[in-house]
Amino acid sequence: MTTPPAPPLTIPASPAAQAQGIHAQGPALRIVGPIHDRFDEILTPEALAFLTELHHRFAGRRHDRLAARMRRRFEIGNGHDPRFRDDTAHIRDDADWRVAGAGPGLEDRRVEITGPTDPKMTINALNSGAKVWLADQEDATSPTWQNVIGGQLSLRDAIRGELAFTSEEGKEYRVTAERTPTIVMRPRGWHLMEKHLEFTDRTGRAMAASGSLVDFGLYFFHNAQALIDAGRGPYFYLAKLESSEEAKLWDDVFTMAEDYLGIAHGTIRATVLIETLPAAFEMDEILFELRDHCAGLNAGRWDYIFSMIKNYRGRGARFVLPDRSQVTMTVPFMRAYTELLVQTCHKRGAFAIGGMSAFIPNRRDPEVTARAFEKVAADKKREAADGFDGTWVAHPDLIPTAQAEFDAVLGDRPNQLDRQRDDVQVRATDLIDVHIGLPITADGVRDNVSVAIRYIEAWLRGQGAVAIDGLMEDAATAEISRSQVWQWIHQDRTTDDGTPITTAYVEGLIAETLQGVERGEEDRFDDAAEVFRDVALREEFPAFLTLGAYSKHLVETD
Missing domain, CATH: 3.20.20.360 (Malate synthase, domain 3)
Known part of the structure; x- marks a missing residue:
């Protein structure tokens, strides 16, 4: 009652x-x-x-x-x-x-x-x-x-x-x-x-x-x-x-x-x-x-x-x-x-x-x-x-x-x-049937890293919905990208060409992403990369990427 x-x-x-x-x-x-x-x-x-x-x-x-x-x-x-x-x-x-x-x-x-x-x-x-x-x-x-x-x-x-x-x-x-x-x-x-x-x-x-x-x-x-x-x-x-x-x-x-x-x-x-x-x-x-x-x-x-x-x-x-x-x-x-x-x-x-x-x-x-x-x-x-x-x-x-x-x-x-x-x-059992039978590709890993960092960078500048590579990205799609990277690393997955998905491998993709974006005086790409590392590469898995990023980067004071 x-x-x-x-x-x-x-x-x-x-x-x-x-x-x-x-x-x-x-x-x-x-x-x-x-x-x-x-x-x-x-x-x-x-x-x-x-x-x-x-x-x-x-x-x-x-x-x-x-x-x-x-x-x-x-x-x-x-x-x-x-x-x-x-x-x-x-x-x-x-x-x-x-x-x-x-x-x-x-x-x-x-x-x-x-x-x-x-x-x-x-x-x-x-x-x-x-x-x-x-x-x-x-x-x-x-x-x-x-x-x-x-x-x-x-x-x-x-x-x-x-x-x-x-x-x-x-x-x-x-x-x-x-x-x-x-x-x-x-x-x-x-x-x-x-x-x-x-x-x-x-x-x-x-x-x-x-x-x-x-x-x-x-x-x-x-x-x-x-x-x-x-x-x-x-x-x-x-x-x-x-x-x-x-x-x-x-x-x-x-x-x-x-x-x-x-x-x-x-x-x-x-x-x-x-x-x-x-x-x-x-x-x-x-x-x-x-x-x-x-x-x-x-x-x-x-x-x-x-x-x-x-x-x-x-x-x-x-x-x-x-x-x-x-x-x-x-x-x-x-x-x-x-x-x-x-x-x-x-x-x-x-x-x-x-x-x-x-x-x-x-x-x-x-x-x-x-x-x-x-x-x-x-x-x-x-x-x-x-x-x-x-x-x-x-x-x-x-x-x-x-x-x-x-x-x-x-x-x-x-x-x-x-x-x-x-x-x-x-x-x-149908609701947890995740068998798809397709591989993880090198492009798939690269895309997840790139999209997540570019989205987080825009999010840190106050944009919550961002068009990236012909898709509308928001916090939910960024969560998929970073959580897949975390899982692939911790489950010792490899790409379809045999490359192990490791922290070092992903760090290389982070560097590649940062080199490939247009930088400006007010960009937040370094902060975005650090947020991504916190939610995708650390041993602990944060429940939501937005929680820590919000507390560290978006809270204003008088």
Whole structure:
């Protein structure tokens, strides 16, 4: 049963205390990062009071869930394969329950565009013609303090019809679309921190704020009512969940937030990314725990591959994957997981949203563009035929291609929820069947090193989504690249030409990469190479490359 929310904490009357969000007693949230232009419009005393209450109620449970993740990862690493839970079989076996489903503006999700929330990308997304915009504060955003709060400003202005942007070259950007996509905002995952805000609990213990609660809280507090008044609602994508208990935590956050602002229970709608291996075994349970607030699930393909490598990185040669480019959506474990996702969603009245093909067009290179259109069309055709109700693209030029494939299957219908996929029979062993039978190539190792370093370099400069070699790279694809290198080294793999993949071999590729890039006064390639060494070449395997890199490189002080 959900605990009824307590009344909001009172901000002291002192202007200085209000500016810092400091409470005279009890839990407090303090701004420890610099205040840039217009930050005071987002970090208001009232918004900080709301964030304080969120942390007071949920910070402890968040830490418990993160500890549970570590225990589960340790168990898998020690030979205990994940399985469908015995203690929740009654949820899976009960055919009667359903999720809330689509909120206003989410009835047709056949094409969703994803991207960061800086002003230019926000305007481009809103003008794109997609049905939905995934406003991404997570993997497509480098979590600099400016990006975190600047993204909130972009969203606030866009929702109120006030957003405009002029580039350094003088080009003006404005929202001109008659109908803009429905916004679904993706806050950071539970594992990420916001070190520019510090929470002190009732015992006096100080800790960095939760990136999840900060991103969700600021967006919801400032925009929920405006979104409802516009005929839509406060909608969210939930990233990196690993269990139904984590879904329950989000559901309780939603319920408390609705009560706090006096909004009807169930107004919030969430779409959960199934992008971790443990979550694939609990899809029914995740939907059940979020059922009053749930619209659907998404197949987060890139993080899912990363999660497979992370969990099985030390389990022997049979769990080693080949080149990243060969781990496609048709390999056994990916095919099983996506088919199970569609079946589970439609059984519960939830939307099944497909993933993002990484291929992107290049307006200056017709050959690259033609190849991107061909690859994306094939990917979306497969998803639509499998029963997905919509899909992601990362570039506006790909929207017509993706929509054509879904239009061919959906016609005038907004979705295909009526397609039950009773033909699907997925066993626990199918979800961990990583046998692909292809080699690791020298080019595959080189590409992983090069792409990871170039992406990390851009991330350190504040860019979270980066076009590299005709593909859209974000934190998830960089995680695949570095984790594969780590696993290949520790499992004593060789390339198909017989070259052992060793630390020394990879160091040579790092040097080759650094020699081959264009250097400038403000580049961060040396820092990027050091981050890569920390997450790919050390004995210890960090759970996420972004954690250490964020703490060392992106945290600002006054």
